[in-house]
Amino acid sequence: MNKPQITIKDIARALNVSPSTVSRALKNNPDISQETRDLIHAYAHEHNYKPNAQAVNLRAGRSNTIGVIVPQMVHHFFSCVLSGIEQASSEAGYNIIVAQSNESYEQEVKIVHSFLAARVCGVIASLAKETSHYEHYQELLENNIPIVFYDRICTGIKTERVVVDDYAGSFAAVEYMIQTGCKRIYFYGASPHLEITKNRRNGYLDAMKKYKIPVDDSMILLCDTRERAIAITPDLLESPERPDGFFAINDETAAGILYACKLVGLKVPDEVSICGFTNGVIAQSTDPKLTTVEQHGEEVGKSAFNILYEKLEGEEKSPNKIVRTNLVVRGTTK
Amino acid sequence: MNKPQITIKDIARALNVSPSTVSRALKNNPDISQETRDLIHAYAHEHNYKPNAQAVNLRAGRSNTIGVIVPQMVHHFFSCVLSGIEQASSEAGYNIIVAQSNESYEQEVKIVHSFLAARVCGVIASLAKETSHYEHYQELLENNIPIVFYDRICTGIKTERVVVDDYAGSFAAVEYMIQTGCKRIYFYGASPHLEITKNRRNGYLDAMKKYKIPVDDSMILLCDTRERAIAITPDLLESPERPDGFFAINDETAAGILYACKLVGLKVPDEVSICGFTNGVIAQSTDPKLTTVEQHGEEVGKSAFNILYEKLEGEEKSPNKIVRTNLVVRGTTK
Numbered sequence: 177m178n179k180p181q182i183t184i185k186d187i188a189r190a191l192n193v194s195p196s197t198v199s200r201a202l203k204n205n206p207d208i209s210q211e212t213r214d215l216i217h218a219y220a221h222e223h224n225y226k227p228n229a230q231a232v233n234l235r236a237g238r239s240n241t242i243g244v245i246v247p248q249m250v251h252h253f254f255s256c257v258l259s260g261i262e263q264a265s266s267e268a269g270y271n272i273i274v275a276q277s278n279e280s281y282e283q284e285v286k287i288v289h290s291f292l293a294a295r296v297c298g299v300i301a302s303l304a305k306e307t308s309h310y311e312h313y314q315e316l317l318e319n320n321i322p323i324v325f326y327d328r329i330c331t332g333i334k335t336e337r338v339v340v341d342d343y344a345g346s347f348a349a350v351e352y353m354i355q356t357g358c359k360r361i362y363f364y365g366a367s368p369h370l371e372i373t374k375n376r377r378n379g380y381l382d383a384m385k386k387y388k389i390p391v392d393d394s395m396i397l398l399c400d401t402r403e404r405a406i407a408i409t410p411d412l413l414e415s416p417e418r419p420d421g422f423f424a425i426n427d428e429t430a431a432g433i434l435y436a437c438k439l440v441g442l443k444v445p446d447e448v449s450i451c452g453f454t455n456g457v458i459a460q461s462t463d464p465k466l467t468t469v470e471q472h473g474e475e476v477g478k479s480a481f482n483i484l485y486e487k488l489e490g491e492e493k494s495p496n497k498i499v500r501t502n503l504v505v506r507g508t509t510k
Numbered sequence: 511m512n513k514p515q516i517t518i519k520d521i522a523r524a525l526n527v528s529p530s531t532v533s534r535a536l537k538n539n540p541d542i543s544q545e546t547r548d549l550i551h552a553y554a555h556e557h558n559y560k561p562n563a564q565a566v567n568l569r570a571g572r573s574n575t576i577g578v579i580v581p582q583m584v585h586h587f588f589s590c591v592l593s594g595i596e597q598a599s600s601e602a603g604y605n606i607i608v609a610q611s612n613e614s615y616e617q618e619v620k621i622v623h624s625f626l627a628a629r630v631c632g633v634i635a636s637l638a639k640e641t642s643h644y645e646h647y648q649e650l651l652e653n654n655i656p657i658v659f660y661d662r663i664c665t666g667i668k669t670e671r672v673v674v675d676d677y678a679g680s681f682a683a684v685e686y687m688i689q690t691g692c693k694r695i696y697f698y699g700a701s702p703h704l705e706i707t708k709n710r711r712n713g714y715l716d717a718m719k720k721y722k723i724p725v726d727d728s729m730i731l732l733c734d735t736r737e738r739a740i741a742i743t744p745d746l747l748e749s750p751e752r753p754d755g756f757f758a759i760n761d762e763t764a765a766g767i768l769y770a771c772k773l774v775g776l777k778v779p780d781e782v783s784i785c786g787f788t789n790g791v792i793a794q795s796t797d798p799k800l801t802t803v804e805q806h807g808e809e810v811g812k813s814a815f816n817i818l819y820e821k822l823e824g825e826e827k828s829p830n831k832i833v834r835t836n837l838v839v840r841g842t843t844k
Contacts, residue, residue, distance in 0.1 A: 181629065181653050224653055226626050241607070241628075249593040250586070252791070259583040262610050266621075271628055273575070274608045276596050287600075292560045294575075294605055295515065319515050319558055402794065431795045438797070457586070460736065461765045461795040463772070474584075 243291035245301035252456030260477020277304040303328040345501030346379030356510040358421030364399040405432025427452035464507020577625035579635035586790030594811020611638040637662040679835030680713030690844040692755030698733040739766025761786035784842040798841020
């Protein structure tokens with residue numbers, strides 16, 4: 177069904193010249209007569225000849241294709257990152273093969289092997305939540321395929337990385353909540369082994385420490401989805417020592433906390449303050465709108481591509497990049 | 511920087527055998543002695559040899575890579591479609607090169623040419639809002655590259671397509687609003703030349719007609735973003751013949767209408783009913799939650815891949831596919 181496109185050999189056969197004549201004519205080599213060049217160009221144009229990018233890259237021993245691993249595609253922040261990578265790579269003339277791990281380690285390993293077989297020239301990746309072994313990424317490096325990690329980075333192997341300033345973002349958010357009157361702020365985080373959880377928790381802990389507010393383990397919880405927030409928050413809100421503030425690792429979780437507050441009849445932000453992390457479409461849609469940390473996903477994606485591009489082009493100047501966050505104050509905080 | 515991976519020729523040179531011996535040994539051809547086979551397998555394993563997918567595909571005259579065009583990546587429905595395409599293609603052993611048109615005709619043409627150069631074996635696409643010429647897609651067909659359109663389809667050329675049941679989805683939604691008491695329902699649509707706008711508008715018009723409710727041109731507006739909804743809705747709500755219902759072409763616009771109702775102090779759903787189209791994260795985040803038409807984006811993506819796959823594999827049985835919608839009734843309707 178899918179007939180191959182016309183090749184240099186086809187043109188050579190049709191016009192009864194050698195393939196090398198066709199190749200040189202198409203490059204306007206003056207060794208070939210103007211007449212023959214015109215004839216070959218006309219035939220190539222008429223038959224929709226396109227240089228075969230695969231063949232060109234194969235000769236050069238590399239492709240101009242980058243493999244991109246996204247933990248989940250249906251996710252505002254990752255969509256923004258992917259959009260940033262796509263824009264930057266398209267401008268630079270690179271294609272991107274995109275695959276999602278669906279947070280599965282096994283799927284991530286499979287993707288890396290498919291990228292090796294596709295001979296990608298570089299990889300941009302963010303770890304699946306369950307990934308804690310890195311041999312598959314090591315295998316890419318052993319094949320001289322550079323990797324740039326973004327957001328959920330891998331500290332186990334030596335690669336470039338782009339992170340958002342998780343520590344400063346959460347420090348600023350929690351400090352703002354304390355300054356506007358919160359005294360008992362809970363932290364809802366993702367898997368504790370992820371760097372983003374560690375860094376955001378440290379920002380939270382240091383802000384609490386700065387204002388001499390005691391924190392105990394019961395105030396730090398594993399909760400990174402709307403459903404779980406709705407499941408666990410009402411009991412906390414009805415306990416004697418109820419939270420008067422929540423700092424959540426993403427907007428979806430923050431929206432779940434807001435929903436739970438309404439369920440038990442507590443007013444946001446008068447009685448409970450809530451801050452998320454992302455600043456996606458959810459933050460604009462809740463009532464009141466969410467206070468949140470803007471994560472600049474497109475900038476993360478563009479930076480990741482640019483660092484990889486510099487490595488691929490041999491300009492080894494690229495440092496790791498930290499994308500600054502900023503607090504967007506809306507209606508869920510005082 | 512990016513050194514080519516080890517090839518059959520490298521192995522042949524290192525072990526002082528011919529490339530064809532290596533090739534046959536790697537395929538466990540019994541013409542090669544067991545000893546030599548073991549030696550070659552051991553060397554290949556040690557040096558991370560991977561068959562070059564590019565070369566294999568080049569020999570077969572085609573790639574196993576599909577080009578996917580998405581109008582916007584940061585968009586719930588398109589993220590879902592992309593996720594569905596990715597899952598189905600990954601299971602079938604195909605890679606996807608993903609590019610976004612950003613709703614630009616010019617960018618869409620550029621993407622099609624980059625897909626031709628990358629020798630994709632097929633294309634899955636949804637039109638940019640501003641696209642109304644289709645020569646670039648015609649060029650793909652002339653190169654025997656099959657196309658499957660999804661959602662924003664192209665009726666100008668003969669290709670397969672996957673659409674959601676826009677007409678039935680909007681008919682059911684508007685009928686529900688009429689049955690729950692709305693008498694003056696406005697339609698907020700996207701560009702009038704898009705098939706999705708035409709079909710959803712027709713569903714709206716036919717539902718109104720069925721219940722003998724008059725519709726005039728002032729009730730059908732071009733409005734498909736939150737910002738525009740917030741800009742144009744308050745005046746309408748304060749006019750003497752104000753709407754008591756809105757059917758919006760996406761959830762983002764519906765959320766903007768809800769915001770506008772709150773601005774002017776009208777109660778939703780008691781005084782104004784609102785229905786969106788998508789059923790993404792926005793619909794869960796508004797207060798009250800949105801009534802909307804579920805669009806089943808992942809199913810659209812999987813169907814688009816499956817139709818393309820059948821064409822590529824020569825099983826020409828694939829019909830066009832209509833993915834059924836269903837109305838999800840929540841808090842913005844009575």
